[in-house]
Amino acid sequence: MKKTDSPKQDGLGRRSALQGLALLAASGALLPAAVRAQGVGTVPLESWNEGRTKQAILDFVRAVTDPAGPDFVPVEERIATFDQDGTLWVEQPIYTQVVFALERVPALVARKPELKDREPYKTILSGDRQAMARLPARDLDEIVVATMADLSVEEMEAETRKWIASARHPRWNRPYTELAYQPMLELLQFLRGNGFKTYIVSGGGQDFVRVYAQQVYGIPPEQVIGTAGATKFAYGKDGKPYLTTEPRVLLNDNYAGKAEGIHLEIGRRPRLACGNSIGDQQMLEYTGAGKGARLMMLVMHDDAGREYAYGPAQGLPDSTVGTFSQALYDEAKTSGWTVISMKNDWKRVFAFE
Amino acid sequence: MKKTDSPKQDGLGRRSALQGLALLAASGALLPAAVRAQGVGTVPLESWNEGRTKQAILDFVRAVTDPAGPDFVPVEERIATFDQDGTLWVEQPIYTQVVFALERVPALVARKPELKDREPYKTILSGDRQAMARLPARDLDEIVVATMADLSVEEMEAETRKWIASARHPRWNRPYTELAYQPMLELLQFLRGNGFKTYIVSGGGQDFVRVYAQQVYGIPPEQVIGTAGATKFAYGKDGKPYLTTEPRVLLNDNYAGKAEGIHLEIGRRPRLACGNSIGDQQMLEYTGAGKGARLMMLVMHDDAGREYAYGPAQGLPDSTVGTFSQALYDEAKTSGWTVISMKNDWKRVFAFE
Structure with a gap:
């Protein structure tokens, strides 16, 4: 259970002063200064190695939260969007x-x-x-x-x-929910601590991801965008209304659909976007086309030992999931996107390591 | 400018301690106890007359925020959805x-x-x-x-x-944005002060309402759901991506579409829903079908002097907009929905009165 935007309570009457503080601290609407007090006793981004990638994140967050600086972004415009599969958790050998x-x-x-x-x-x-x-x-x-x-x-x-x-992942024999990347969980928390609203923008099913996003990522259902089927409103035999999922896609939240889904469900252009494959290309381009400070990042899977290595951009074998093509790598370089090397930038990949 | 979920700042470096407090107080993630301190110096629902309607609101909010009570609702599940036209602002003579x-x-x-x-x-x-x-x-x-x-x-x-x-409304010769109902603005603020996330769920255009929802209602764009056209991602001559609105409706946010839109963009069933016409019927039914404490309300336009009077349920002439039918009135009675009489329940209708 991570720090959350809106954590579940233990139960009735058990809300302690400490919980109150945690709630305050986790609120996306808080002042950066107030929130930084939360950092006492914790090290932000502690699973990230020092280096250009971590520095790019720290520099960006400092710039957009400095009210005296030229890149300051009002708290309500601090929207960060993350792909899920291969960006926040393992996508191999199959989604x-x-x-x-x-x-x-x-x-x-x-x-x-x-x-x-x-x-x-x-x-x-x-x-x-x-x-x-x-x-x-x-x-x-x-x-x-x-x-x-x-x-x-x-x-x-x-x-x-x-x-x-x-369900268990075949390689680690652990629940999929334990295969979230620890450095990314810290990044989500660090961003929320600095006033960002964190969103998942997944090619996966919106209703699927919403089930566990709060528990795993601290992201509530209303901040999960994903491929969404139409639903149909009807009345049951008891006269009560209910919604049924229909075999018809309303939003295909991949490629261009990610930018379209962001407009549909958020209505603001992100300030930070992070993905790992060609399915995230348009989300990063759309983010980067906005005015002012923006941070675009791609997770590169180059760590066969601790996770997986795939993607032609690094001379690695391509994969049917999460394609990080040479063209995407070239675009990242040209556009000034930050490429996260799992191997070099992350001290550890999983919390259980 | 009302108290908001995420207010705009005046400018760089002008964020005062007072603003900080306002932000804290307005945050939907705060504890009820902490938030009630905000009420010092302000009277909640001050434009509402004493009576059954106001009491129903106060009783509901007290019940869902009492951690020791049987109807307690965790803060993250406090979702309130409001129709706009005829519920939050004037819809006559035409939307x-x-x-x-x-x-x-x-x-x-x-x-x-x-x-x-x-x-x-x-x-x-x-x-x-x-x-x-x-x-x-x-x-x-x-x-x-x-x-x-x-x-x-x-x-x-x-x-x-x-x-x-x-633009100006023909009757009052004032901007439409001044024709929001003052009692409803106070209700939105009161709910946010008690940990609710307030949403607009409008049959009107999502992109249209998002433009002014923050300024008028204190509701940020990402909490506005409405009828939404598809958008199309493309690249301009400068190579930059942009989204174009297409003449094709993706979500018709009326009738059953309101329940479907709530599932699509929130993914939680509301605890409180408020509308004023047959287009809101399914939203109220869907809300009422959930377990635990729920409050469903309908605004009845019965005040020709201060606003308009229409709707067959009160023996008033029907209208091409905002139909409050006899059947809807009967359902409200049968289902225990609260009917808000503009004439009897509201001390004043507009802030400028």
Whole structure:
């Protein structure tokens, strides 16, 4: 449980003075000066090595919070947006939500037997991992949409909550929620401590990420933007209204869709944006095109020992997930974006290390 | 300028200790106890007459903020959603945004001369007010969408800002922004002071309302949900990316669309919802269907002297805008919703009275 924008309470009547202080300190609306008092006893960005990357973050935050400086940004305009998969937590060997969706295919086919002999369902039911690995991205998208549809949003939330609590990553044999990058958690906290509202802008499902974003990242549901299906309002047999997820994408929160999603759900251009793949390119470009001080960052996966190494920009093998292309690397250099090297910039990758 | 969730600063270096306190007090993440200290020197809901309606609000807020009580709601779940037109400000004789759209028709036709002889543009260009008054709602919707499209979101924002600063309501000859209901502004402030995040959920255009919501209601753009057009990401001649509004509705934030929009952009069910017409029915039903303490309210326009009187539920003439039908009135009674009588419950309607 990290410091949060709006932490859950332990229970009735147990809100202590200390909790009160933590709430005050974690509020995005606080004055930087007041918030910095929170830092007593904690070291900001302590899992980051000294160097150009950490310095770029510190310089940017100092510049936008200095009321006497030319780059000062009023607190309400301090919006920071983060991609999730590969930026805040592990995305290899396959996106977590896709794992969830694949495991839901048998139940879907049981409900809709006509899918049994149709691709991509047939391949998935075969259990042939090599064939599954060759499925194109649009097939995986279809599976995600199909396996999340036709449930009430409360049912979907409950099923997601149950799954995320029990699923384990094959490499570390730990819950996916423990595979958030410790330096990024510290960055989120540091930004909130300096008046930023932190948002997730994920290509993954909005409703999926919202289930655990508060617990893992300290980011409340209303600050999670992601690929979103349409919902349909209807009345149950008891006359009570409910919302059902529909198998129809309303917002495809990838590529250009990330800039469009930010406009739709925030309505302000971010001051800081961080991603790790070509799906984040337009979000960073859109952020960088605004006036005044902005910080654009890309996480580079170059640490096979502690995490994974992939991406042609570093002469590493490409990956079907999280492509960090040579063109994106070149654009980062040309545009003055900060490239975060997991290997060189992070003292540790996970909290459990 | 009202107390706000995240007020604009006067300027560089002018942030005073008093401003700091105001910011602290206005933060939605604060403890109720800490926030109540803000109330010193101010009377909450001072423009509300004593009576059942005011008491229902006070009782609800006391119940959900009492950590020892059975109806306590953690601060992060205190979401309050308000319709705008007819709930927070005047909607008669015609929705403000439609006035704006109608005034933009000549410029649209100049750009697209083929519209000149097509309805509804022909009627609007004729200047025949009686014929215009007979245009069906879907024609007005078409005009709103058409006149807001094909501009960059920044251009649209600038044009809206300019118009809203200069336009005047025909009855009071005052800016529309002065026609916000003073009791509702006090209610928004009272809720924020008790840890609520206040949202607008408007059938009007999301981008339109966002322009002035901070200044008028103390509600930042990211807490404004409304009917939203799709946007399109593209690169300008200078290589810089920009977003253009498209003539295609992504979210029709009316009727069932209000519940769907709340799920899309907040992801939590409101604890309090307030509207004034059949377009708000589903939002109130969705709010009421949640577990625990909830407050649903409807503003009844029964004050022809100070504002307007319309709605068959009170034997008043119906209106093409803001229909408060007999069926809605009956549902309010059956469901225990609170009906706010402008005439009886409000000491004054506007700040300038």
